[in-house]
């Protein structure tokens with residue numbers, strides 16, 4: 386367990402999730418983040434290169450059954466051009482993300498990874514869904530540094546109710562494989578998913594923490610009109626802030642992003658989360674002509690202006706909060722399968 390990590394019982398988590406001591410929770414999370422990261426917020430440029438997906442998660446606007454999405458796929462050249470822009474802005478990490486779109490062959494992705502590594506000194510995070518072990522191995526060997534594979538909940542029953550095409554056990558095993566391959570590995574939850582209770586959320590927090598992951602993500606549920614969950618109530622911003630703050634207390638040295646779904650529910654809530662224990666933001670460098678089509682939830686990629694304008698606004702907001710935008714790679718070193726010597 387990392388030095389200074391809080392250890393909570395299930396009952397204590399239930400009380401804090403219910404808001405029993407928000408002032409203490411948020412202040413303590415901010416203090417720990419400041420101690421760990423010196424008020425720096427890591428900027429990771431993300432390229433959402435395909436919004437095709439073979440799956441039908443009930444909460445997600447990119448689900449295969451949604452015929453109203455304007456689908457797009459970027460070519461390797463378009464992806465590399467976006468990465469070049471991220472590197473030109475000085476950022477130390479690129480995140481390559483897509484739906485579960487298996488038309489990109491493993492060797493195509495490997496070639497993109499190698500090309501990025503030959504052009505730039507930067508970390509590569511992949512978020513490409515549940516791919517096979519041989520593909521994950523190939524990409525790691527090609528130079529990929531990190532992999533993000535979100536569960537959205539670690540409750541088997543709720544998972545099945547929300548993600549009908551995904552296999553709970555396979556995905557859990559994949560997370561372990563990713564760690565064993567030496568990836569800095571991330572996962573996370575959606576707070577207030579339809580059917581989620583504080584009891585489930587408390588167990589999710591304990592499970593996430595027990596896995597010693599490098600990246601821990603949480604964001605609130607946002608109802609999308611073209612999904613089976615269209616009529617379900619949106620999540621609660623304050624509860625999502627509590628969850629990310631608790632993750633910080635329980636995992637002081639993990640990278641914890643502030644997600645854009647917070648802003649979709651309440652403008653400013655993402656920046657607020659950075660003052661409550663989060664330490665990462667991921668500005669989108671997806672080309673402007675397809676930017677708005679990566680519509681996982683309403684409000685995603687909806688900010689006005691081009692990337693330069695959005696980055697300038699973000700930097701101003703961070704400085705206003707007393708936070709410092711950082712271009713550093715910002716590696717986490719928590720993987721229990723990798724020697725830390």
Ligand code: SF4
Nearest residue numbers: 438440442445448484
């Ligand atoms: S959450 Fe991911 S896997 Fe599920 S439908 Fe959306 S893009 Fe596909």
